Amino acid sequence: MLRFLVRRSLGALVIIFLICAITFFLFFALPSEPALLACGKNCGDPALIEQINRNLGLHEPVPVQFWHYVVGIFAGRDMEVGNCPAPCLGYSFNDSQPVWETILDRYPTTLSLAFGGAAVFLVTGVAIGMIAAARRGTATDKFFSSLSLIGNSLQIYFIGVIAMWLFVDTWGVFDRPEYFPLTENPAKWFGGMLLPWLVLSIIFIANYSRMTRSQMIEQLNEEHVRTARAKGMSGRTVFFRYAWRGAIAPIVTIVGIDLGSLFGGAMITEFTFTLHGLGRLAVNSVTENDLPMLMGVMLFSCTAIVIANIVVDALYAYIDPRVRLS
Amino acid sequence: MTTCAKPEDNAATPAGAPGSAFLSVRDLYVHFSTEDGIVKAVDGLSFDLERGRTLGIVGESGSGKSVTGLSVLGLHDPMHTETRGEILLDGQEMTGAGEKTLEKLRGNKVAMIFQDSLTALSPYYTIGRQICEPYRKHTGASRRAAWARAVELLGRVGIPQPKLRAHDYPHQFSGGMRQRAMIAMALVCDPELLIADEPTTALDVTVQAQILDLLSDLQQEFGSAIILITHDLGVVANTADELLVMYAGRAVERGTVSEVLRAPQHPYTWGLLTSMPRLESDVSEALTPIPGAPPSLLATPTGCPFHPRCGYPAEVGGTRCEDERPLIGPGRGSACHLSAGQKRSLFIEQIKPRLG
Known part of the structure; x- marks a missing residue:
């Protein structure tokens, strides 16, 4: 298991480095001139542009810049604007704040949204899928199937706005979505995140219930499930112990991918509910040509996705003993 | 060694008396409703099995042998399956039994061995x-x-x-x-009835022989009754006491193993035997497959289900084979309209020489 983790982590580092490099060089392939954002009224003055570029470290060749960037992550670096301790992701072109600190500031929102949302959609989605599988072909099954079809065709910005209008503005049953730190006031944190969680979950619930249903039905038709019945196991044992065990393996895989991408920020949900998470940060840094911020967010999200994938693989080996040996 | 609690530990019924068999299947019909129609997987099957005996059920794929085995344990999905007839296990009715009753019997009094152990074990x-x-x-x-x-x-x-x-x-x-x-x-749980559904099909021949020996040894030790479902006549020849040949969900021939293999009566059994390679036969001699394909169980042929593939309806004469379903009684017999004399002479003149 340890060897597996080490091997996977090394592979992950390579992937992260590649993504990092691609993002970096792509940015310079774009016709971007970050100095133009900082020069204000005096943009006609080439000396000023030159000065700004020098301050931002943009006067050096791109590979050299990339080298400084990578070294900075591990060792920190001295920049024109001051010392940047490791992990140094540079300073934002936009507001001159350290990228790392901005990310740390935004991350709790994203993390809360991702974990809370995942808890809601996993429990609800898997439960609905299992009920539908247990009663397949009945009215209950058909009801949930149509519901998930509707859920799947909805969009967050659409139901989000409607839900805000109905539950917050009109009836006042939910708090206005806002992020409060969990450590300071758990009740306010919960109240502020509840509506975003529920809205974010709806689409996922639709997916997860359908997937759970089909996986369960497939497993229930497996021969080893029939063997379990043939040796006198009760319907409940067969359903929960034998069929479910087989059905969760693929579900865990998908959860890993979904959670990973949620860790990178749920842009639409964040914009819909005016939450300040990573997704919003990423979109803003793209529109503002803010290379250090964009790089930082990309790196951070990629690392989250890659870590989520390693965790999933480890979990998978735990669930399915056939994976353990190889 | 502890033994499992049996739900109904009846005193052993006297063997040999009519209707006293340990397992008695009477007029079993197992029909599946599918999108294409009703699949008549088992269509009027009867057989008996005594304690300590082995019944071999042979037939091509789709002849209903596995379905029969699964019905004894009530393992078919009741939503899509219609099971009629009687399955009496030690005097207890299995076809109408509730799921709870069956759960107590499965793996306990009746156990099943499946074909592909890789997929059949979790x-x-x-x-x-x-x-x-x-x-x-x-x-x-x-x-x-x-x-x-x-x-x-x-x-x-x-x-x-x-x-x-x-x-x-x-x-x-x-x-x-x-x-x-x-x-x-x-x-x-020391089952009294063991249903082995193609227990050796996925194995190579030496392992196959070991497994069959193991089954026989265990049977002698525990005195269980065994139903051995297989498509391989070689497997039953050494292991089974009695033989039931199935075709299109029906029994076409039954008898002791030596009766059926030495003096088969049904043209389908003849086909099975002549299509089997033999060690002592000439290498240049071609095997004769049974012409045609097994019938669709959605629309089983009228009369004798084997008549479209049979070479002898002319010997019977008229359209009897197409119109009238041949019956098979208990004990030695076959479901065929040929007369006993015709069966004997046809076998001796045409089939036996080809068996070497």
């Missing part, structure tokens, strides 16, 4: 645990006692180092060992 639990489970359920034994029992049985079916191997998962076993483990799982 990949997620250790071999030991899978053997333990029915034992704990049926006897209420402790985890420790059940584990000891599992190890004991693994040793009995010839797994080396059973104590160690009980912790393995099915994929860590070879095919033959897995099949042994499956047999151990079936035997854990």
Whole structure:
């Protein structure tokens, strides 16, 4: 298991480095001139542009810049604007704040949204899928199937706005979505995140219930499930112990991918509910040509996705003993 | 050694008396409703089985042999299956029995061995645990006692180092060992009836022989009745006492193994025998397959279901084979309109020479 983790982590580092490099060089392939954002009224003055570029470290060749960037992550670096301790992701072109600190500031929102949302959609989605599988072909099954079809065709910005209008503005049953730190006031944190969680979950619930249903039905038709019945196991044992065990393996895989991408920020949900998470940060840094911020967010999200994938693989080996040996 | 609690431990019924067989199947119909129509997988099947005896059921794929085995345990999905007729196990009616009653019998009084042990064992639990489970359920034994029992049985079916191997998962076993483990799982509660559905089909010939020997040994030890479902006449020849040949969900011939194999009466059995390679036959001699394909069970041919593939309707004369369903009684017999004399002479003149 340890060897597996080490091997996977090394592979992950390579992937992260590649993504990092691609993002970096792509940015310079774009016709971007970050100095133009900082020069204000005096943009006609080439000396000023030159000065700004020098301050931002943009006067050096791109590979050299990339080298400084990578070294900075591990060792920190001295920049024109001051010392940047490791992990140094540079300073934002936009507001001159350290990228790392901005990310740390935004991350709790994203993390809360991702974990809370995942808890809601996993429990609800898997439960609905299992009920539908247990009663397949009945009215209950058909009801949930149509519901998930509707859920799947909805969009967050659409139901989000409607839900805000109905539950917050009109009836006042939910708090206005806002992020409060969990450590300071758990009740306010919960109240502020509840509506975003529920809205974010709806689409996922639709997916997860359908997937759970089909996986369960497939497993229930497996021969080893029939063997379990043939040796006198009760319907409940067969359903929960034998069929479910087989059905969760693929579900865990998908959860890993979904959670990973949620860790990178749920842009639409964040914009819909005016939450300040990573997704919003990423979109803003793209529109503002803010290379250090964009790089930082990309790196951070990629690392989250890659870590989520390693965790999933480890979990998978735990669930399915056939994976353990190889 | 502890034995499992049997739900109804009737005193042994006198053997040989009519209707006293340990397992008695009467006019069994198993029909599946599918999108294409009703599949008549078993269509009026009757047979008896005494304790300590082995009944071989042979036939092509789709002849209803596996379906019959599964019906004894009531393992068909009741939503899509219509089961009619009687399955009397030790005097207890199985066809109408509730799920709770069946659960108590499955793995306990009646156990089943499936064909492909890789898919038939759960990949997620250790071999030991899978053997333990029915034992704990049926006897209420402790985890420790059940584990000891599992190890004991693994040793009995010839797994080396059973104590160690009980912790393995099915994929860590070879095919033959897995099949042994499956047999151990079936035997854990000393079943009185063992249904083995193609137990050796996925194995190579030497392992196949070992498994069949193991089954015979265990039968002598426990006195269980065995239903051996197979498409391989070679398997039943050495293992079974009685033989039931099935075609299109019906019994077409029955008798003791030597009766059926030495003096077969039904043209379908002749076909099966002549299509089988023999060690002593000339290499240059071609095998004769039965012409045509097994009938669709959605629309079984009228009359004798074998008539479209049979070479002898002319001998019967008229359209009797197409119109009238031939009947088969209990004991030695075959479902064929040919007269007893015709069967004998046709076999001796045309079939026997080809069997070498």
